[in-house]
Amino acid sequence: MSAATRDSLAVCVVCDLATTLPPLAEGERAECPRCGHTLHERQHTDSQRQVAWSVAALVMLALSLFFPFLALQAQGSEHAIIVADAALALLEYDYAALALLVIATIVLMPAVYLGLMLFLHAARLAGRRPPGAAFMARLLTSMQPWMMSDVFIVGVLVAMVKILTLADVAFGVAFVAFCLFTLLLLKTIVDFDPSELWDSLAGRWPAPVHLKPGRAARAQGVQVCKGCEALYAVSRPNCPRCGRRRPAPDHLRLQATWALLATAAILYIPAMAYPVMRIIDFGQPSEQTIVGGVVYLVEVGSWPIALVIFVASVVVPIAKVMALSWLAWKARLAQAGRGRERMKLYKFTEFIGRWSMIDVFVVALLVALVQAGQVMAVYPGPGIVAFGAVVIITMIAAMTFEPQLLWRDSHGQREP
Ligand SMILES: [Zn+2]
Ligand SMILES: [Zn+2]
Numbered sequence: 001m002s003a004a005t006r007d008s009l010a011v012c013v014v015c016d017l018a019t020t021l022p023p024l025a026e027g028e029r030a031e032c033p034r035c036g037h038t039l040h041e042r043q044h045t046d047s048q049r050q051v052a053w054s055v056a057a058l059v060m061l062a063l064s065l066f067f068p069f070l071a072l073q074a075q076g077s078e079h080a081i082i083v084a085d086a087a088l089a090l091l092e093y094d095y096a097a098l099a100l101l102v103i104a105t106i107v108l109m110p111a112v113y114l115g116l117m118l119f120l121h122a123a124r125l126a127g128r129r130p131p132g133a134a135f136m137a138r139l140l141t142s143m144q145p146w147m148m149s150d151v152f153i154v155g156v157l158v159a160m161v162k163i164l165t166l167a168d169v170a171f172g173v174a175f176v177a178f179c180l181f182t183l184l185l186l187k188t189i190v191d192f193d194p195s196e197l198w199d200s201l202a203g204r205w206p207a208p209v210h211l212k213p214g215r216a217a218r219a220q221g222v223q224v225c226k227g228c229e230a231l232y233a234v235s236r237p238n239c240p241r242c243g244r245r246r247p248a249p250d251h252l253r254l255q256a257t258w259a260l261l262a263t264a265a266i267l268y269i270p271a272m273a274y275p276v277m278r279i280i281d282f283g284q285p286s287e288q289t290i291v292g293g294v295v296y297l298v299e300v301g302s303w304p305i306a307l308v309i310f311v312a313s314v315v316v317p318i319a320k321v322m323a324l325s326w327l328a329w330k331a332r333l334a335q336a337g338r339g340r341e342r343m344k345l346y347k348f349t350e351f352i353g354r355w356s357m358i359d360v361f362v363v364a365l366l367v368a369l370v371q372a373g374q375v376m377a378v379y380p381g382p383g384i385v386a387f388g389a390v391v392i393i394t395m396i397a398a399m400t401f402e403p404q405l406l407w408r409d410s411h412g413q414r415e416p
Contacts, residue, residue: 009207010039011217011224011231015339015407018220020213034407035343040195047121050191054118057184060177061111068172070156072163072369074376081368083107083174086361089368095380098388102364105148105357110185113143117188124200133201134242138227141194145350145395148357149182155361158309161302162293162366166281166376169369198228202241205230216407253402257328260397265321267386267393272314274383276363281376289383290314290359313359313387320349320394324401331405339407346406350398356391360384 008021015035024030029041064083071080081089087103090096116136123130130136160169198205208231211222223234227244238245247253275287288296290313297306323345330342363384370378 009211009213009231010229011207011211011222012037012039013224013226013229014343014403016216016218016224016404017407018207018211018213018215018217018222035340035403037343041193047124050121050188051118051125053184053188053191054114054121057181057188058111058114058118060181060184061107061114064174064177064181065107067174067177069174069178070365070369071170071172072167073170074167074372077372079369079371080172083178085368086364089371090364090380093367093380095385098360098364098380098385101388101392102361105146106152106361109143110147110149110181113140113147114185114188116140117192120197120201124197129201137194137197137201138242138244140192140197141227144189145354145399147185148354149178149185151355151357152361153179153182154308154355155358156365158305158358159362159365159369161300161305162297162362163369165300166370195229198230198241202228205241207231208233218404247402250402250405253400254328254331254405256400257324257397260393260400261321261325261328264317264390264393264397267390268318268321271317271383271387271390274386275381276359276384276387277366277381278379279377280379283375287381290387293359293362309359309362312355316352316356317387317390317394320353320398323349324394324397327406328401331402342406343403346398346401346403353391353395353398356394357388360388360391 008023009018010021010030011018012032012035014037015032017032017034019030019033019039021030021040024040024042026042030039031037032039066082068080069083069085071078083106084103086106087099090099090102116139119130120133120136120140123133156175163169205228208222211217211220211231217224217231218234221234222231223246224231225239225242225244226247228239228242230239230241232240234246236246248256272290275289276293277288279286279288290309294306294310294314297303297309327342327346330338363378363380366378367380370376
């Protein structure tokens with residue numbers, strides 16, 4: 001076998017099947033024949049463009065931080081907030097963990113992500129490999145699911161609808177800057193090809209000579225790194241290219257998934273039962289649970305938004321716990337041929353989870369905006385802490401679950 005043929009072997013990070021990759025032209029992508037996962041997509045990762053997108057996104061983010069984001073007009077007075085107020089208002093009522101979650105997901109993580117993207121691509125253009133580059137590149141891939149500025153924008157729109165019956169709301173310049181920042185951030189993510197960055201940082205990584213396509217890699221003593229997709233011997237404790245630690249043994253990861261799912265299922269009860277907001281409307285105090293919020297939206301006639309919130313906040317968290325439990329249960333007795341459907345279910349739960357954060361952002365925004373003292377005010381309720389925890393814990397549960405457990409190769413048993 002020639003070196004070129006060996007180099008074009010790829011192992012699917014999702015189902016562990018080794019496959020021969022044809023040479024790809026720009027814009028083409030190769031799918032795993034077994035599970036349909038995208039093995040490789042030849043991107044035009046032009047480092048100059050990545051630098052440009054990151055700088056533009058960072059500028060927009062900076063602009064969005066210092067100007068008025070939203071303004072509430074009621075009874076002749078105006079109350080304007082900046083983005084950070086969504087977190088600071090929660091902090092004021094001692095909801096520190098929730099405040100940190102909000103500011104980290106909408107500002108801090110995207111800022112670090114863009115900074116690293118800029119730094120690594122600028123270093124690449126300069127032909128250097130800065131110290132700590134492997135760590136930084138590893139951070140880039142693991143941070144992606146935790147950046148939620150797109151979800152935050154949907155949260156802003158929902159908060160607007162909820163508030164319209166009480167007062168007038170105006171968008172500030174920072175809102176426009178924040179939307180542009182989010183679009184640029186998405187563009188940076190879509191155009192980023194981690195395997196190409198790794199090739200330039202640490203050189204191309206050849207597949208082990210003995211690896212045969214058409215069979216699971218782990219059965220052949222080879223594992224694929226989930227960070228940089230390098231192939232290395234299962235006996236090694238960490239990836240020789242990026243340093244990422246080998247995942248814990250399957251049975252331990254499965255236990256972690258079960259523990260997290262049980263925690264999320266228990267927390268779902270206070271998340272639904274306790275009020276997420278306390279409201280003072282013309283001096284009248286009242287409380288609102290998540291379901292109460294949906295009912296309120298129906299009452300004011302916002303059916304589509306009510307449906308979005310009902311699905312994102314009530315259905316998705318519990319459906320996700322049930323779907324992952326079912327997959328974790330089925331993982332013990334993987335059946336040939338069923339993997340593909342189960343895989344789709346797993347990917348869907350992984351994709352949909354972060355959108356449940358909408359309600360956390362809605363509460364944060366309303367608390368920051370509606371601050372007219374005795375007349376009209378919104379305070380956070382304990383339910384929102386439990387709810388935020390459910391969202392985060394189910395996201396981690398989906399990450400700990402090993403999708404390779406849903407597959408067996410033609411030799412029957414699950415590989416070591
Ligand atoms: Zn696959
Ligand atoms: Zn690696």
